[in-house]
Amino acid sequence: MKKIAKSNLSALFAKINETKDLYVPVKNGEQVNFAAYSEEAEVDLTALKTVKSPKDAFFPQSENLYTCFNEQGKISITPEELQDKDFVVFGMKACDIKGIEVLDKVFLSEPVDSFYAARRQHGIIVGLACDKPEESCFCTVFGINPAEPTADVAVYDDEDFLYWNALTEKGNALTETLCDLLEDADNTAVENKKKEITAIAEKLPYANLSLEGWNGDALTEKFDSPIWEELYKPCLACGTCTFSCPTCQCYDIKDYNTGNGIKRYRCWDSCMYSDFTMMAHGNNRTSQMQRFRQRFMHKLVYFPANNDGMYSCVGCGRCVDKCPQNLNIVKVIKAFEKGGKA
């Protein structure tokens, strides 16, 4: 166990940034999101949840795949280079780290996604234990411990110090490079902090949410339920839930016309959008009810069916906080538990 005075954090960030790219939670107006570190950036480690999840660091909202260029009838194709520089994402929470495990299942299984794999190889995650879990948090329902981020380094914020505990080889290597700034510490403060977090986590309003009945075998029963018809109606079909979600992984591939060529890029897609999975023959989901159902079926039924029971929701609660009309996965789970309207 190591520690560093919080007053000295900018030195730590600067040191990491000397040799690596560094992403930290940065405040812009009233919102906090992960962004590249700079001296001017207003780093905010107190915000529990960034608006967007940090999955951007491994799976950016939009990224070029290759560029085609037409010069007098001769077409050249330049593939985008893969990530080859180490980078650190500082301050990821336990739920968001679990979110990366979900993405791994998708992008690191055959055929491996080379863009994602390169970022995973070069990415070092410094996880920050949740100082003050909030009412919309329900990570514990998915077996996640907000006091134990399963990162390369687990960090704990306790009054004047950040406690630093390397957990992996990558974490040890990073710690080595920072040995001038980190000092040895005992475990007492961190153990107390963990107890504090666990005590709050037990009191969270969604702590006892039951996932009973949601599994890979529930496909037909859930899919055919009339409850979806009741639930989807207030949905605006915006992408707030999907774009703030740490596990939503659907993407679209498009061409951007550069005048004398194209940039082929991929960008996050949203099952809420009208052209989601649109193919040459048309769209296999033609109503908002079907698209709304897709989101929850994917997270709670299809994904566990294909991944040994692993849900693709991590209970971060961003959709709970951010849905403009206050719909969310918790309400869906509760509605099914209740069996729909009276």
Added chain:
Amino acid sequence: MQKIVERAKELLADGTVNRVLGWKKGDMCFNPEPAFFETAEDLDENFVYGGFCGANLSKYMIDASKLEGKTLVLLKPCDTYSFNQLINEHRVDREKAYIIGVGCKGKLNIETIKQSGVKGILNITENGDMLNIETLYGNTEMKYSDALLERCHVCKGKEHKIYDELIGESQDTSDRERFAEVEKIEKMSPEEKFAFFQKELSKCIRCNACRNVCPACSCRKCVFDSTKFDSSQKANTDSFEEKMFHIIRAFHVAGRCTDCGECSRVCPQGIPLHLFNRKFIKDINEFYGEYQAGADVDAKGPLTEYTFGDCEPSIVKERG
């Protein structure tokens, strides 16, 4: 609230309406959701109307107008402007709506409460002019008027512009100058303006919540959803596009936007989108005379009517 439920049940029972469009209790006190009710039992069990029922239900009436029979819709004073505008644009059917104008003393913004530093909210109760807030980390309080949505600080007044009947008292909650923020930006240099909007719009994640919630954005198919259009609706491929989406949207709703403020309410990134619309409203007021979209159901919009008194395009040069 009980009066609304009782009246809604009467109207359902006597067959005046087939359904009720209102708000359903959330699983927390601050997250009610828009909902349709078809039975008295459902109303008794699930209906709610309170400080967090900020959602403007007018736009849901586009779809409800296509349903069998009438829909009882609950509209707050400012929502009625949106409803009028939708009638004016032939997007909703007045005959398919039974409107109860519900009282409003300003609606609360949970984001504002959280941004004041309140964490782990378990319950919020009204106590006169105050909100008692119970949290995982102790209790606190806040003035009701400090937790209002931005739009309530520039309230258009307590009058419902269209209704069949009224239930409840309303208050004019305006305590800020409507165009003050716009005037501040007008005084900036072009470079400062660019930097301001660049900073705000670069936060955009293209979730389209602003567009989808907007009662003026009622096109059946948005150009940004077209698969044949070069610009994707899902990502900002460059910094020009992130501005283009919002600027095109602002132009498209110019003269039709009632300033209902839903765009700013729903933006997950807190972009003050209402500023674009309010700038257009201010300019329209200056060039064509005072005009409030949705105030009069039969009004001709200043940008869709031509008069000899209209300003010439050269006004752009004269104004600098």
